[in-house]
Amino acid sequence: MTDVQARIDPEFTGLPLRELADAALTQATALGAQHADFRAERIRSQYIGLSDANPQTLFDADDTGLAVRVIVDGTWGFASTVDLNPDAAAQAARQAVEVAKVAAAMNTEPIELAPEPGYGEVTWVSDYEVDPFTVTVADKVALLAAWSSSLLAHPAVSHVDASLNQVRECKFYSDGTTTATQQRVRLNPSVTAVAVTDDGRFDDMQTLAPPAGRGYEYLGGTGWDFAAELAELPELLAAKLAAPTVRPGRYDLVIDPSNLWLVIHESVGHATELDRALGYEAAYAGTSFATPDKLGTLRYGSEVMHVTGDRTTEHGLATIGYDDEGVAGQAWDLISGGTLVGYQLDRRMAQRCGFGRSNGCAFSDGPNHIPLQRMANVSLRPAPAGGPSLDDLIAGVDDGIYVAGDKSWSIDMQRYNFQFTGQRFFAIKNGRLAGQLRDVAYQATTTDFWGSMEAVGGPQTYLLGGAFNCGKGQPGQVAPVSHGCPAVLMRGVRILNTAQEGAS
């Protein structure tokens, strides 16, 4: 056994995975399936929530199951079960074939998959040091309680919510030519301080620490300085409550990567999903203005806009060795010099639209769901070494706003019109920060916004942000995804005052 194999959850690798796959694939083939693939998963997750340093929520989940996906006479069929024995695997294969036959009445588009080399027996494990499921709940609660207590000690802080979400995801995939066993680990720590004033106002401020494809070492300071961030949070919150309300209008913005990652996610990540652009999500998640007829010509943004998709970034939440269709992880361009040049693909979309090969974006959030095209890590490239620092970007603004941290977000079903708020907004006067502002939201149309990007910061401003909970598809699925980006300078973005917007 190699070192990599030895790191994978032995309870998962101890399951009769190959026997299950063989039972399912043999049955599917015998019933006439032109394609069949098998997936078994074990997903351990744990959520710990504290309210004012007291434990409030503890939930420890362990999801296992298997899935069989077939193509019968050009129609998909999918079935899953929790029972991990060969009879149940064969039964799932029979059900998947039955589903395909029921569904055939409605199918007019024969399903074909883009070719992918077979990789044989492969193993992949994400990059982490300490499996969070080897750390006791008591230790985790103690750490979150200590963080909470340190904030509650400040007079400005009325309440503290602290939470830690952890996942260890094991996947086994086989289609007869590739058999992949994989494991990845991710964490999402979050602390929010709340201030309530005597006159009935309240506000809060959340840590900017992103969720990460890392182990428990993350909470100890590897990849993020929690101690430093927690130390400054109460004063920032107190200043936010005391800050003046924003005057609506157009402003130059310097946007921190802790806020910008979510704009990339919504206005570029989802807009460059080919299934959306083709209309497969039209009734639910929506479509995209960036349709395939505009590939290579659509002016998405300014010339400093270079966006990549990848499933390979170290500690990325969408990083994987092989996707849920056996396609190896890759990196590719989505936007180059401000022009749309690529899409996120799965094998069906890649074949249908003549891309030749999938770039590996098939993902299912568990054994009970069919894989969909889901988001890769979609990231904005920083300026080369020596590029602008955050201070340099701020120095380029006379009267503007610096935005940090994500909060509220919403975008329309074709990814044109969006509105975001943030954790912290600072006025910029004559190239310098000049205190916080309250009640700020910014609104724009995607191509106008990215077209107004005058400069991207250098590598020293770069941060890998992301989320655990990107939703898509029916039945609904959630996917974890990361977005790296530098700080940026945008000119003339519309700012709203949310207090005025909410006035009756």
Next chain:
Amino acid sequence: MTPQQTVELALAAARGDGCVVIAEETSGANLRWADNTLTTNGVSRSRQLTVIAIDRRADGAAVGVVSRAGVRPEQVEELVREAEHEAGQGTPAEDAAELTGAGNHRSFCKNEDNGEERSGRPATTGASWDDNPSLTGIGVLRDFAVALGDTLRAARGAGRRLYGFAEHDMTSTFLGTSAGLRLRHDQPTGRVELNAKSDDLARSAWTAVATRDFTDVDIAGLADGLRERLGWARRSVELPPGRYETLLPPSAVSDMLVALYWAAGARDAAEGRTVFSKAGGGTRVGERLCELPVTLSSDPLAAGLGSAPFVIAHASGADSSVFDNGIALRPTSWIQDGSLAALVSSRHSAALAGLPVTPAIGNLTFATSAAGAPTLTEMIASTGRGLLLTSLWYIREVDPQTLLLTGLTRDGVYLVEGGEVVGAVNNFRFNESPVGMLGRMLEVGATVPTLPREWGDYFNRAAMPPVRVEGFNMSSVSQAN
């Protein structure tokens, strides 16, 4: 092994100072289509066992919760031990309380406004504790699939494109406590969503229904309704952002009011953190929110909207408590005759807030007590000039102080003039609070079953009226169509 046996096995294995076991059997089937053809489908079957162990000591009671799918009989005791281990090393829970037993499950949370003792009959399927779990499968969708195939072919022939989703799920929940309680609930959940677009994709319309068994779904009828809407959109009108008199149909009303319901937690309100907090302390319970005689309520036995008649809590939260598992749920008015009447609470958060115990219930009804409430058609006919919406989308909280929400209009905004729809308007981004909206409601129509479009994945059971709102805040134009 049956889920009932699993519950008994786990409770028998429990050594601690109290134990709650929740065994769930879940099955589902779904079909999805786009551009007049099938896209994905599937059937699923799952089995989940949740063990909540309690460790009582001098300084309180600590809890361990472990939930696992696909547990085999020989693994049940191991799961109980894991939960007990977590409880043993845990710190005392704030919401610690006595567990519910067979004798006292109805004695908690008496609703003083409704002294009548409600029958404890199992909702929905009428199955008793010992009956097999209820299941669904692709067979439930067989007749629907044939009708859908016909409808898709007809649309193709007529130059329209149909998109949508049909889903049927069943969850049988078996709840047992070491205090002797045994309760069962079967929950069917189903829906059909249908979106029609013109061949050039410039016009779009949407409709949906919630269903418990698919016997009442008329897919051809739904498609016919959308054909009329696409017809309305042949004339398009561009309107700027601004505040408009707006008719919200039942689905849009449900999305706004489900968001209000989710923000109506007792604990956060008592802590001064929500729109329902009173300045200087306490909550706004008793305060008038709407001048019209409207009631927002939940009732586990509401006709066609049946939901669990007792608390099922897999984990504690701000306003839920694992200790409350099994407490009987009674009809609850959150807003009564226009005034805030209750906030969602556990026994613990109710005590913190100084309010009666009113746990969350899985359905929501908004209605007026005024006689002769009009239909949407009648409300259109009595409109001088206003907007008629179809649905709302991508709704997110912007400011909890006012419960300001943002989101988009979707799949049909229509201009009504002189009592008639005169054309389709561009989409808007709105910034609007459901609480502010209650204060500006001009008219409330007749309540009908509906499906929240934004929240339907999580909240499926609602009955809502169309409403007329003064000055609905359309903040900017969205180019999406």
